[in-house]
Amino acid sequence: MAAARLTPNGVPATLAGDLNLKPVVQVVDLKSIAVNGPPGSAPRFRIVVSDGTSTTPTLLASQLCDLALSGLVRRGTIVQLTEYLVNGVQGRRVVVILNMEVLVPECDIIGQPIMVPEPGVSNQNSMRINQINSAPQHGSMTGGAMNTGTRHTDNAPAVQRPMAGNSSNMATKPSDSAPVFQPTVQPSYRPAPNYKNRGTIMKNEAPARIIPISQLNPYQGRFAIKARVTAKGEIRRYHNAKGDGKVFSFDLLDSDGGEIRVTCFNALVDRFYEAVEVGKVYVVSRGNLKTAKKDYNHLNSEWEIFLENQSTVELCPDENCSIPAQRFCFTTIDRIENSDNNAILDVIGVVTSVNPTTTIQRKNGMDAQKRTITLKDMSGRSVEVTMWGDFCNREGSQLQQMVECGVFPVLAVKAGKVNDFNGKSVGTISSSQLLINPDLAEAHSLRQWFDCGGRDASTQSISRDFTPAASRNENRKTVAQIKDDGLGTGDKPDWVTVKATVTFLKTDSFCYTACPNMIGDRQCNKKVTKSDTGNWLCDKCNQEFPECDYRYLLQIQIQDHTGTTWATAFQETGQELLGCSARELYMFKENGDSRYEDTLMQCLHWDYLLRLKVKEETYGDDRRIKNTVAKAERVNPVAESKFMLDGISRLMASY
Structure with missing residues (x-):
């Protein structure tokens, strides 16, 4: 068994806020904890670490939970904390481990560490973890809260007794045959020259530092991420029990490929909507992390950032272009046929036909513009893509002009939504993006294939009974x-x-005479009749109008x-x-x-x-x-x- 060399006074120094220490410590207890998240979410873990003299509880970041699940980190493991945060939560200091390195997978408990007392807790109530020299429990996790106190009887001197129901509470007398591991003698710990003992670093008081999106977790204090805006939604208005409101969201992508959505409400919409531009790089800090709702958020992060009054979104230069403009994960058209309804995916293909823009009436009475196009790729399949809203007159008009001139462009669709009505089709949503002839390897391959014979290759539509002149997938009947x-x-x-x-x-x-009154963004359109005054009366609006409208x-x-x-x-x-x-x-x-x-x-x-x-x-x-x-x-x-x-x-x- 390898000798261990723990950092003396590593626990007190870590709690004091020295983020540059990188202490070597030992895991003396580990257990899983319940978290609020979507069904199937991985468990989180709390571990107690020791420097041989003192201990403190810590939380593992989500990206480190696999170490505990696999048994690589367990009771007795010696690790080096390479990255961590210290947050103040309700007067207590909590260490969140963001990254660590396993040095010794198995080792007996070193020393007789005691729990570092919290503010207001006397040293007499500090709990002691007694040295255990029996064989370690490989891969086991304690099932209850750690209790390292000693028990005394009324008629006998104080003796150490194991606590029932919790293996971590067992204390045994050291045997003569089992080796005892003690910390190697080292000089007393002295902080680095830039270290200042300022006490607990409270949330939103520590200086923000740039961290990858993939390492965000709700246990952090003030954080900052540097990322490029890849999509920006329109302002949406809503009404609930609290009154009227408005909201918009934008998506971020960082240099490590991490993605996350940022959402603003009400006054923050006025503050950030015009300031945020697609394609620009920003540093975002001081937000509130909440679990992402996967029914509406397709990004690869389990969290979503909600900006608050103290949040900042600062434009910053991207001189070396280290952050990509977009991240794609393309699905070939033949695989879309087996995709679930409402699935969000990326697709790329050559545009072979474009239909004119039409106007339809949604269920809420609002008019909406739509335009359909056809994409084909090297899988031998084609699919109908439906554009909604501004996409029709923006990218849709450009595509129509190109096809009418005999140019068949490559189109990449980011975040398209699958529809399985009478076959499979793909439609745009608010966070979708359409890129015409993008500079991507997949686009260049499609271009070469199409120009070298793919144009005349036979394809089968996965949008059943699809006719390019029709408005959508058809179920033909006589x-x-x-x-x-x-x-x-x-x-x-x-x-x-x-x-x-x-x-x-x-x-x-x-036709019939219709009410011209505008209710919000739409017209009433109810039938009106002439009143005794000669005006047009609407029973629904209870108003009279000098002129009426006419509807078919x-x-x-x-x-x-x-x-x-x-x-x-x-x-x-x-x-x-x-x-x-x-x-x-x-x-x-x-x-x-x-x-x-x-x-x-x-x-x-x-x-x-x-x-x-x-x-x-x-x-x-x-x-x-x-x-x-x-x-x-x-x-x-x-x-x-x-x-x-x-x-x-x-x-x-x-x-």
């Missing part, structure tokens, strides 16, 4: 199948795509080779069919303008791809199936031919 398959009779509506011709329009009531309520008859049926088209789809707003068409009719009939006739007898919401509704005692047009696009012969060829290929492959 008019007859809507009835024969009993669609719309379940608890939830069915969504299908029908290729059909518009054969008739009801013109007597193609089109009843159209559609037909394919299997039959005919009726469908209803509201505002957005009405504009897609007729090419003008309901107000414009109403004015054409009121003024006897010939454009009224021309507008109605131009949508008849054309083939459309109609995205239908099929749902059974009750009218009095009558139940009937209602078809609502959610999307209407004229059939693109080229895209439809490709769709039919893909269908034939899949059919042949099934035999």
Whole structure:
């Protein structure tokens, strides 16, 4: 068994705040502790270390817990503390070990160390750990709190007795045969010239020092990280029991590849939103670490930083460019097919088609812009990528111009969200990033493959029944199948795509008078009626308006080779069919303008791809199936031919 050389007075000096000491100490007790974290989180460990004379409890940082789990660090192990912090918590001094080196895996307990008393605790109450010379308990961990006191009886002198139920409390009389290890004689400890005995270093009082993101833990005091902003979210507004508020987040990446999200609320949004720019490097300090919610945070850190009033975000130069601009972990398209719904991943491919931007209405009544593109890669698969919001007019417009000019760019999607509706597709979220022709090895490989034959290579879409001219993944049905398959009779509506011709329009009531009042960011749109004053009255808003709005309520008859049926088209789809707003068409009719009939006739007898919401509704005692047009696009012969060829290929492959 190797001899050990512990640092004399190492424990008191460490507690006094000497962070440059790097003492050699021995583990005299170790146990796991419960932590608040997501299910499946690894346990944390508390160890008691000794310098041969004094002991103190310490906490292991999360990145060191594997040493305890594997048994490499256990009772009797001698280690050197190479990096640690001393925090003040409720009047007590707590040492957090950030890094250490195992010097001797096994060794008997050295000396007879006593616990260093906390402020206000008398030396008479200090607890003694008695020397144990029996064989060490390999890989064992104590199950209860350490109790190193001695027990006395009323009629006998003080003797040392083992405490029941806790192996760490056992004290035995040294045997003559077992070797006793004592600390090697060393000169008394003297601090380095820059050492000052200033007492406990309290949280947010110690000078901040740059540490890697991977080493952040909630037991640290004041910390600082140097990292590049890779993504910045928009300001989101919310309302809860405490009132209205606003929030935004940004993502950071440091030189070691560590990632973490930083979140600001309310007044801090005003303070930091304009100051933070994507691509710049900042030093962030004095934040509150909380467990990251993995349902919304895809980064590789278990923590998230919430900035506080005393937090700082300081711009700093990155002269040697040591921090990368972005960190990717690409998933090939064929592997996306086996990914879970709502999974967040990175994907890269060549853009082969780009569709125009369209506007849809979300469930909350808000309008949203969307644009779909197609990516293909060397795996022989292609996937639909849906852009939302600003991505449509920013990167989307640039991609459309490039494809229309015959240039097929490489696109890298950072943090795309998987959707498994009728196959697999990828959509953007607030923290997504789109990089066109990035300077990456994967992009150069794709470029070479595509230009050297990949352009003409056959691919299969993992977005089932996908047609580039369609607004999203399709479940193709005929008019007859809507009835024969009993669609719309379940608890939830069915969504299908029908290729059909518009054969008739009801013109007597193609629109209705709507409330123009704005409620927050959206229009009321409820039906209004003329009041006695001549104004338009909205029962919902309980207000009168001199002018009203007009919104489509089109009843159209559609037909394919299997039959005919009726469908209803509201505002957005009405504009897609007729090419003008309901107000414009109403004015054409009121003024006897010939454009009224021309507008109605131009949508008849054309083939459309109609995205239908099929749902059974009750009218009095009558139940009937209602078809609502959610999307209407004229059939693109080229895209439809490709769709039919893909269908034939899949059919042949099934035999």
